[in-house]
Amino acid sequence: MPDSKRFLHPEAIRRIARMEVRARHIVEGFLTGSHRSPYFGQSVEFLQHRQYVVGDDLRHVDWQVWARQDRLYVKQFEEDTNLRCHLLIDISGSMLYGSGPLNKYEYGCTAAASLAYLILKQQDAVGGITFDSQVRERIPVSSRRNHIMSIVKAMDAETPENKSDIAAICQKVAQTFPRRGMMILVSDLLTDTDQLLSGLRLLRQRGHDVLVFHIMDDDELDFEFDGPTRFEDLETDAVLSCNPRGLREGYMQALDSFLEKVRHGCAKNMIDYALIRTSDPLDAVLAHYLSNRLGMHHKN
C-alpha cells in the first residue's frame, strides 16, 4: 500500500535544500494525506447561503430566509483569524548535535517553517524569534503569505554556538508581546530545568497558549555508544573521556528524571509538550500542532 507520508521523513526532507520549499512540501504532503480537514475557520464576513442538511448546526440557520421563503438555509462566512502565533526557535550550540540526516537545529527549523507555512495557510498570523542566551532575530507577526520567507531567512541567518537561556527569553517575550497569542517553543531544552519551567509558566500567566516541541536526537535519548569515547560539550569547554556503556545507566536515569520533570512541569502549567525525535517524520509536529488547536478550541 503506497504511503503518502514517506516523503515527510527527515531523510527525504533533507534532500530539499530550501527551507520554504521544505515547509510547503511538508504541509501540502500532510494535508494531502488527511481525509477530512481537521480545522475550521471563524469569520464575521458573510460569504453565501447553503441549503440546510441534517446535521448542520442550528445556530447557523438563517431564520430570516426561513421566515421569508419557508426554506432552511444556513449561512456561510468567509474565514478570518484572530490567532497570533510566535515561534520561539532555539539556536543554541547544543542544537547542532545530530546523528541522523538532520541535526536538532535543522530539524527544529524545518518544523518551525512547516508550522509557519501551515499557520499562514490558515490565514493566521505568525511571527517568531531565534534565540540562544539572548534573542538573535525577531520576525514580526504577519499573516501575509510571503511572510514565510522572512521567517526562513531569519532562521538561516544565525549559526548555533552559544548556550541557551530559555527563562530569560520567555521573560523578554512576555514583555515584548503582551497580546495573547500562541507561543511555540522549538528547543532541546538543555538548560536549567527550573528556570525553563518558570519562564514557560510566565508565558502562561500572560495568557499565552504555549506549545513546547522538545527536539531530541536518538543518541541523546538512547545513548547507545560503544568503545572509549571522548565527549566534548557543544556549548562549553567541558570534556569527558569514558567508556559510555559504563555510564549509560546513570545517563538514562538522569535523562528520564529530566524528561519527567519537564513533562510534569508542562502539564502542571497546562502547556502542551511534545518530545520529538529527529528521526521522526516531520508531520508529527504538524499533527501535534493541529491536535493542540482542536484542544485549544475545546478548551476555549
Next chain:
Amino acid sequence: MQNIITSSPLVWAGLLAGMVVLPVLIHLINRLRHKRVSWAAMDFLLTSHIKNRNWVWLKQLLLLVARIACLLLVLLTIGQVGCDSDGMARFLGGNVTHHYIIVDDSLSMNERDAGQTALQRASDTVGLIAGRMSGADNQRVTLLRFSQIQHALSDPGMNRNDEETDDLSPADLNGVLVDRQIERVVLDATERIQPTFIASRPQAVLELVADLIQKRPSENSLVYVISDFRKSDWSEQNALTEVFEELSKSNAVVNLIRCAEQFSNNVAVTSVQPAGSVRVAGVPLMMEVQVTNFGDESVRKSRISLKAATYPDDSLPGKATADLALELKDLPTILIDEIKPGETVSRRFPVLFSNPGQHAIRASLEGDSLPADNARWIVVEFLTSKKVLVVEAADSQDSRFLALAMSPGGMTGLQIEQASKSKLRDETLAWFEQYDAIFLLDIDQLEASVVNKLRDYVELSGGGLVFFAGPNTNLRHYTSDLYDQGNGIYPLPLERAVSIPEQLGEASSDFSPERHPIFASVMDIDFSPLDLVQISQVVQPPPEWSAQDNNSVQVLATVRGDQKAPLVVEKKIGKGTVLAVTTSAGPQWNNWMRNPTFPTTLLLVQDYVSRGKDSLASPVFVGQRVAYELDVSDFRPDLEFVSPVNAEEGLGFDRTTWVTSGATDNRAENPSIKNVLLGQSLDEVDQPGVYERWMVSNNGDRDLERFPINVDNSESRPELASRGDLLSIADGARVVSWQNFAPSPNNNRGTSLVRVLLILLVLILLVEQLLARSASFHPRDHSKKPWDGRPRKPWRGQQPQSRGA
C-alpha cells in the same frame, strides 16, 4: 615446578613480567585511541560519570587483572607447568600418576641372544617408557633394580614393617617429577644398570612396591616389571600371587614386559670340591668339579679350564695385602664329550700346592650364552701335615702296621702319633682336636671321662674315631658303656667273639664290602686283592641287633658266612664319624695288614672319618652379606676386606680394599664381641671370586681368611615362565614382549594441571569478555553507528513515537 621454562629463572621472570606489562600497555594505548563526539547533553553524562566513577574504575581494574591472568595462564599452560606438591595437585583435582619401573638385573639377564643381552633390551624398554612420558604433566617415575632392593631389604637393620618406612634410597630414581628432561634423566639412570652376578628374586622388590603403592592411595600407579621371567622365579609362587593381588587391590596397572626369548642351552659349573680330606702341602689333592647342562639339548665337547692360584705364605709378620703376589698356574683342561640335558657330570683332577696356606682353584667353562655362571672358585687350606693318633694296648705292636700303611715315608702328608690309653685320661679336648682321626686298637675299656672327651671330639669337633677289636676287647664294657643301648659312641653291641673257619679252595672272600667311599679303591675290580684277606675271628653283636634300628648306623662290610656278621660299622655322631671294625688291626685275627688293600683302605678310612674336621664353610653367593664376630679384646676393631673387583678372573692383583668398622651391634652377653658385616654396600660383594678378610690382633699379628663368593645357580635353568604361568600369578596384568610393548598414551589417568589451567583460562576469558562488554569495549550494534551521510533504510511507515507525548 620443573619444566623447560623454569630451567632458566631469568627467562621465567622475563616472561612473567612481559605478561603483566603487556595488558597494561594495550589498555593505555586503547585509551588513547578513543573516538571524539561533540555532545550536547553533557550534564546528564557528567552526572552519571560522577555517580559511577568508582564502579567504572573498579571494572576496568578487574578487566586489566583478568587479562593479565589470562596471559599468565597461557604462559603456564604452554610451559607445561607441573606441581611438586602432591597435596596441591590433589587440591587442584590432579592426581599424580606414578610410574614404577622395576628392572630385573639378575645374572640371567646377561644371557645374550642376537648380539644383545636381555638387560640391554630392558634398558631400551626403560628408554621407551621415558620417551613416552616425556613432557607429561603431574607424573612421577621411580626406577628400581632387583639387586638393589633385595640387597637393601636383606639389611638386618631395615624394618620393612615400619609404617614410616617408604625409603627408596637405593633406587636409581625415586619419585622424580616428570618433565621434558625426564628422558635424559632416565637414560642417565639406565646407564648405571650394569649386568650383575646376583640371582635376585622378584618377591622383595614387588612387595616393597606394593607396600609403597598402598601407602600412596592418592596416586595412580603404573608398574612395569621388565625381566626375562625365568620359570624358577615366576612359576606357581603363592607369595608372588599375594603381592600381585595387593597391587590389584591398590588399582595399580601392572605391565610384565619380557625381554628374553626361550633359550635352549646353558651349561654351568655347579660345584668344585675337594674329593679328599688330606689337604697337606706337597701332597696331591683330588678335586671334583661338577658341570650341569641346564638346557634341553645335549652339549658336546665341553672344555673345563682349571687354574690354581698359589698364594705366598701370609704368616710372615708385617706382610701387607699389597705385598702378596699370587702365582697363577693353568692346570690341564678337562674335556667332556657329552652332557645330556639335565645331566650333571663330575670329573676329578689333582692339584698340588707345595706351600701350605689358603690357595684357590678356579674352574670355568668356555663361553656360552650365559657366561655369568660359567666359572666357580674354591679356596682350600693346605697344612704342613695332618695328625692321626693311634692308641693301642700296652703290649700291642699293631700301631706299626697302621703307621706304615698310612704314612709310608711321609708321602701321604699324615703324621702318625702313638699314645697309650692312660694318656687319654690326662689330656683335654683341645689336645684331642689337633688330630684329624683317632684309631683305637684293641682297647679293652675306656674310662668314662675319656669316653666323654671322645664323644665331644667326634660330635662337636667333627673328629673321626676308628675302633679295631682284638683279643683284649672287653665285650661287656663295650656294650654297656660305649654302645649304651645305641646312645653311646660305639655303633653296635658286642656279645661274643666268633671264630671264622678257614675256607679252602676258591670260595668267596671273607671280606664283603658295601659300596662306600672307604672301599673306593677295591670296588669294581674283577680280581680284587681284598678277596685274599682271611679273617679268623671277629666280635659279633647279638643276633637280634640290626643296623636298621638306628638311622645313624650303617654296616659297611660283612664277614663271610650265613650270618653276615658285621665287619665294618659306621655311626654318625654330630659333625663326626665313628667306625667300628670287628676284627683286629694286627695279625691276631686276620691277615689284612699284609694285603695291598690295607694301606689304601686305611687312607680312605682316615680321609672319610676326618671330613667332619675339614668341612667347608657354607657357600656364599654374590650379593650376600657376610657377617663376622670380632672379639675386640684380642683384635683391633677394624677389619680389612679385599674383594676381587676389577680383578682378572676373580684372582688378579687389581683388587679393591674395604675397611669396615667393627664397632657395631655389641652383644649383651659378651660386650667384647662385635658383629662386622661385609656387604653393607652392594658393590662390596657384587663380584664372584676370592675375597680376603684381614684381622689384626692387638699384638700386631695378622689373621687372614680367604673365601670364595660364587654365583647362585638357581637362575641357570633357562626355561622361561609361560604367559599362562605369569597370568596365573598376576591376574589382570598385561604380559607383553619387549618387541610389542608400546607405552599407552593414556598413561595419565589423572586430571592434569594443564587441564586445570585450561579450565581456569576459559573461565577467566569468559569473565574478561563479560567485563569488557560491561566496560564498553565491544560494539553493541553496528547499525547504531553515527549517521555517515548515506540515507537510512526506507522508512516503513511506523508511527512517530514520542516519549513525552
